[in-house]
Amino acid sequence: MAAPTNTGAAQGVFLLICFHFFACRFSCAQQLPGTWEVVLENAGIASMHTAVTRFGNVVLLDRTDIGPSRLLLPCGRCRVDSTDTFLPAGGQDCSAHSALFDPSTRRLRPLSILTDTWCSSGQFLPNGTLLQSGGDLDGLRKLRAFSPCSFDDGQCDWMEIESPRLADGRWYATNQILPDGSVVIIGGRAAPSMEFYPPSRALRPFPFLDATRDAQMDNLYPFVHLLPDGRLFVFANVRSILYDVDTGDVVREYPVLDGGPRNYPSGGSSVMLPLEATGGYARAEVVVCGGAQYETFLHRQTDAPASTTCGRIAATDPDAAWALEEMPFPRVMGDMVMLPNGEVLIINGAQAGSQGYEMGSNPCLNPVVYRPDQPTGTRFMVLTPTEIPRMYHSTANLLADGRVLVAGSNPHYFYRFEGAFPTELRLEAFSPEYLAADKDGLRPSIKSAPEKAWYGDDFEVVVETALPLVGQMEMNLLSAPFATHSFSQGQRMVRLSVSSTVAVAEGGAPYRYRVVCKAPPDGRVAPPGYYMAFAVNQGVPSVARWVQLLL
Incomplete structure (x- = not known):
């Protein structure tokens, strides 16, 4: 004979466990890093x-x-x-x-x-x-x-x-x-x-673009990165080459990236990781994330799950090979944005379908941050979701104050303000975790910086912090790219060599420091133009100053 059971007590324990589980899920969702704000209700246009x-x-x-x-x-x-x-x-x-x-x-x-x-x-x-x-x-x-x-x-x-x-x-x-x-x-x-x-x-x-074309032309909007040796890394569909612009030669072809097509209309994205002064800016790594299944666009399979993988390759290494990593979500039409602390924000897009009018479904509302310096398997962190789907024809751009401006989303041939995924005219700003209030004591403020800098020259930046500095201040240059169709053309981050960070005066907060750093050596590392110069203290960036890098 089986022992008697207290059914009511068991049900009570079960309900209590369920309550704590769902309460935890709700609480965890509320505590995810980052915050959203609508900064303009009506921009009048959907920014492609x-x-x-x-x-x-x-x-x-x-x-x-x-x-x-x-x-x-x-x-x-x-x-x-x-x-x-x-x-x-x-x-x-x-x-x-x-x-x-x-x-x-x-x-x-x-x-x-x-x-x-x-x-x-x-x-x-x-x-x-x-x-x-x-x-x-x-x-x-x-x-x-x-x-x-x-x-x-x-x-x-x-x-x-x-x-x-x-x-x-x-x-x-x-x-x-x-x-x-x-x-x-x-x-x-x-x-x-x-x-x-x-x-x-x-x-x-x-000819590389002829060689990579398939039935649905997955070689449009190729991913192009200028490597620090002056040559181009060009990625289209699933293939990539090293191209010498001066001679017109294909120097090498890299291994095929597994996981399906990545370029338009398959809607993956790509970024080159920060170039480091350590090692003389010689090494460059490229990351390609997301995409669609083969022929999703061709057969209009709007519910076909997007790719869950990122490929990472050290493009300057002689034995360069792709390493695959799994994202927390499948993603197509996502944007990859370099943040001033060297992390990568992956934002916008859908979890199924492809680029093209009426071709995406299941919006991916959660951004994630990719932390390239962490061990494999721990690099992704899920961030606070938006309430606004950002589907086809969305963009994301870093602002000088460290926020990311998100615009657009019009998956329809014309403007349509009703039905599924209507044309979106609102502008949002996403504030990463480094802008949280509990980081205020670490956040540096640039008090003076040169408006111009010449290759290879030292220059000084004066920085203040509310708390005394621990270690050395970082100085990072970030370009202002042209963002469209899930790829930011010309996006680049360069970590400068910092030779000294010296306290200017004693006497408590705010603490003032003179930071001496060196401009990049030449235009291969950082092409001439205007850059956002960020001071970064323990992963927390200042508001940037614009500095023109001159030949």
Whole structure:
């Protein structure tokens, strides 16, 4: 005969366990690192392309052939395009498709863009001008320039460059600034070639893009990174090469990255990890994360699970090989953003489907941070989720105050504000854990820094902290990339060599220090241009100062 049981007591214990389990899950969700804030309820446009200028304001840019936006141009600045069938009779469009946003004051100013920038590319020039290239229709061979200004100036706007024009049509191309300050523009739909701005070098065939093309063209928006030896790491589909821009030679082909296609329309992302002064900036590692299954885009399999893997490779090593790691979530259309402490934020996107209109499902609301210096298996940390799905045509950009601005999401051919995943006009800022209030005592403040620095020269930065410094202050340079379609073109972080950190005066808080650091040795390590210079104390960054690195 079985022993009697106290059913009520057992049920009570079970319910208590369940209560604690779900309470813990709720509590843990509330305590995940990072915070979100909507910084603008209506930007008027869904930003397909986003870039942060040296004045700290942000260029938002969409396509033009989408019909009217929700942001009006000032009177007299309407665009006239009789070929755009989605405009009223006469082809007059008085709405903006680009805007300038000031994160510090949350003000917005419409900008004028005349030719179609759909799935175009961009890069900042050494003088701080944003070069914008290609697009579709009347924008296919166009170059445009935006010379930024302070928000209160109110005069800067887009300029259409009439000459030169692009030699090949550039739709879904990638731009990368080179050591001499010129820009290489690579690939695009039906364009297996590269060209340069200024056009001092001729159009050049690039057969690698023919070799990597499949039925759904998983070699669009190739991932391009400038290595510290001046050569390019170029990744398309599942393959990658080391390319010498000066000679036009493919120096080597790397092993195939397992796990399915990664480039557009398969929607993975990539970043080059920080270049370190230790070892003379000789080593560069590249990480590629996420993607879709083969033929997901081709067969419109919107519920096909996205890739869960990241591949990491030391591209400068003679025996370079990919090492695979598992992310906490499958992710397609995610953005990878270098943070000033050397970690990588992986944000936005979906857990199924691919890039393309109406092609994603199951939004991935949780960002994760990738900590490259931690042991394998412990590198990912799940962060606080947003409430706003960021699907196709979303962007993420680092701001000078250490936050990450998230914009866009329009998985529809036109603006649609109802139904699943409506067009998103809100701008959000994500604050990583290093901006939490309990880090205030560690957070440095840059009191003085040079506006210009020359390669190889020492320069001084004066920094204050609320608590006395333990160890040496870091100084890190981060570029301002052009973010679009899950890849930030020209993204780069360089850890500077710091020779000394000396207390300026005694006497308590705030504690002031003179930090002596050395600029990068040449343009291969850091191409000329404007960088955000962050002081970093025990993983906690300052607000950046913009420093122009000069040849």
